[in-house]
Amino acid sequence: MAPSAAPAPSVAPVPAAQPDPPMTRGEAQLERESEERRRRRAEALSELAGETNEIRRPFAPSNEAMILLENVTKVYPGAVVGLDDVTLQIDKGEWVFLVGPSGSGKSTFIKLLLKEIDATSGNLQVGGRSLRTLKRSQVPKLRRNIGCVFQDFKLLPTRSVYENVAYALEVQGQRRELIERKVPEIIGLVGLADKIDKLPHELSGGQQQRVSIARAFVNHPPLLICDEPTGNLDPETSIGIMQLLYRINRAGTTILMATHDREMVDKMRRRVIALEAGRLARDDRRGGYADETGL
Amino acid sequence: METRWKFFFLEAIKSLRGNFATTMAAVVTVLVVMFIAGIGMALGSYVYNYSNKIRDDVTIRAYLEDSATPKQLATIQRTITSTPGVAPNSLQFISKDDAILRLKKQLGEDSELLKLTLGNPLPASFEFKAVDPDQTAAVAKAVAGLPGLEPPQSGLPNPDYGAGKADRVLKTAGTITIVMAAMGVVLAIAAVLLIGNTIRLSIFARRREVEVMKLVGATNWFVRLPFMIEGMICGVTGAALAAILLAISYQTLLADRINSTMSGGGSPGSLPFPLLVVLLIFAGLGIGALGSGLTMRRFLQV
Numbered sequence A: 001m002a003p004s005a006a007p008a009p010s011v012a013p014v015p016a017a018q019p020d021p022p023m024t025r026g027e028a029q030l031e032r033e034s035e036e037r038r039r040r041r042a043e044a045l046s047e048l049a050g051e052t053n054e055i056r057r058p059f060a061p062s063n064e065a066m067i068l069l070e071n072v073t074k075v076y077p078g079a080v081v082g083l084d085d086v087t088l089q090i091d092k093g094e095w096v097f098l099v100g101p102s103g104s105g106k107s108t109f110i111k112l113l114l115k116e117i118d119a120t121s122g123n124l125q126v127g128g129r130s131l132r133t134l135k136r137s138q139v140p141k142l143r144r145n146i147g148c149v150f151q152d153f154k155l156l157p158t159r160s161v162y163e164n165v166a167y168a169l170e171v172q173g174q175r176r177e178l179i180e181r182k183v184p185e186i187i188g189l190v191g192l193a194d195k196i197d198k199l200p201h202e203l204s205g206g207q208q209q210r211v212s213i214a215r216a217f218v219n220h221p222p223l224l225i226c227d228e229p230t231g232n233l234d235p236e237t238s239i240g241i242m243q244l245l246y247r248i249n250r251a252g253t254t255i256l257m258a259t260h261d262r263e264m265v266d267k268m269r270r271r272v273i274a275l276e277a278g279r280l281a282r283d284d285r286r287g288g289y290a291d292e293t294g295l
Numbered sequence B: 001m002e003t004r005w006k007f008f009f010l011e012a013i014k015s016l017r018g019n020f021a022t023t024m025a026a027v028v029t030v031l032v033v034m035f036i037a038g039i040g041m042a043l044g045s046y047v048y049n050y051s052n053k054i055r056d057d058v059t060i061r062a063y064l065e066d067s068a069t070p071k072q073l074a075t076i077q078r079t080i081t082s083t084p085g086v087a088p089n090s091l092q093f094i095s096k097d098d099a100i101l102r103l104k105k106q107l108g109e110d111s112e113l114l115k116l117t118l119g120n121p122l123p124a125s126f127e128f129k130a131v132d133p134d135q136t137a138a139v140a141k142a143v144a145g146l147p148g149l150e151p152p153q154s155g156l157p158n159p160d161y162g163a164g165k166a167d168r169v170l171k172t173a174g175t176i177t178i179v180m181a182a183m184g185v186v187l188a189i190a191a192v193l194l195i196g197n198t199i200r201l202s203i204f205a206r207r208r209e210v211e212v213m214k215l216v217g218a219t220n221w222f223v224r225l226p227f228m229i230e231g232m233i234c235g236v237t238g239a240a241l242a243a244i245l246l247a248i249s250y251q252t253l254l255a256d257r258i259n260s261t262m263s264g265g266g267s268p269g270s271l272p273f274p275l276l277v278v279l280l281i282f283a284g285l286g287i288g289a290l291g292s293g294l295t296m297r298r299f300l301q302v
């Protein structure tokens, strides 16, 4: 579900410059939303946009590729095309939006990077390592170097905030002292220090997503992949999440984010990679959610 | 490291409790397998020792018909004493009364078996030995077929001697062993499958957790270990319960009857009970590991 003005936001090429579009999510609640709150949200958003823009660093902060695709094609059983001959490079430290209508191949892209699935053909590298030749036994190591944030948070419902974050380190066999030091630190960083012993269902959606970001980032991975991280959140909460991710990016972590959040993409003006039916449709250095050149 | 093992065990026990019914089915099947295996092993080692013991007894016994005349008896006795190779002075006549007295001594006066028999079913016999134990079979042959001897039946030669008896015991035991082994194998397969089923359900119940584990880069063995432990707990629990049941059976039923019926000394020399328990526990571990291993190959591709 995408917070956007258009009823089918992923397909309709609505001009990007709508100042403050009404939202489809939580409409009843939003109707009651006061002008004051709208204003505050707009402010926060432009603040984030300003923040991201004021850093005038090159778009490829380093020329080393974090992610490299050469003619990558993924065909699912039954001849369903997930990704179709995609070639692109994402450099270390970049922030990249991955957009496109549902079924255009965004999740396929992400699953390929995590080696949850293998490419049918083409060459795929993450952090300089070819995933085609990567041994099964090396996959955990790959995943430890990629933080993952999903629309549905993927938290363990019976474990506290602390335990959920600690879990990532336990699974990797980290020492207890290290876990006890790192976990509260990262939970503080995402602003949930007072919720550390709560269970996921005692938290709001935005707070749960912060926990999942904490878990993804506790290892300080060089790459953070987000598959519609704000898809289940209202726009105000989304801004907070984006601010958090932005801080993480600024600290040097490459961020690849599949999203339907038109407003966010248009305001932040980062690199936008658009997929359509598995094909690379657009790759703009400072793009908007929709293709603005053809209009 | 210690906390991680605790983590694995707690995970395993939690999910075993989660699907209690299937766990019980698996445990009970392991119990039955192990019980049969335990009885089989105990009986097998007992029979083997018993057969060795009777093989060492080189006494030749020629069983007499109840209707044998004194003249026939005299002929038989003469034939025995005049056969070359028979140890002089080894010949002994055992009357029907002697035979029953001997049996009473072996079984004890109160033996259930003796109370069940009517009259005296035991035949009288001549007992003798060969000078050279290796000549036992040849010497026995010389007496065979004399009138007044009980006619031999298939599997029951007359005269009879230890080695022949031992071979027959082993042959019968071999057949029983094959039947029991076949049953054991079928049940062991059932146990492996049932443990596999338990593990399949836990994998399903914990699929969310497994998904997260893989996501954050858990190694294969880390994802699998709790399930492996779970299967092994099933196996060991079944085996331990079987061991307890076997111990009780030994105490009450078997020890009493087997020891007295088969002329004593079943336990000394045969498989010691602690060793049997250790074997069963390891077999239980194996069955559990196999059950979860096979299931994970199918349902837990990392």
Ligand SMILES: Nc1ncnc2c1ncn2[C@@H]1O[C@H](COP(=O)(O)OP(=O)(O)O)[C@@H](O)[C@H]1O
Residues within 6 Å of the ligand: A076, A077, A080, A081, A082, A100, A101, A102, A103, A104, A105, A106, A107, A108, A109
């Ligand atoms: N496991 C799968 N098996 C078969 N087809 C799939 C599978 N996953 C995705 N697809 C197909 O691949 C295409 C791309 O899907 P996906 O990558 O999930 O798109 P998006 O995330 O952009 O919505 C769709 O047509 C979808 O139906």
Ligand SMILES: [Mg+2]
Residues within 6 Å of the ligand: A106, A107
């Ligand atoms: Mg998707």
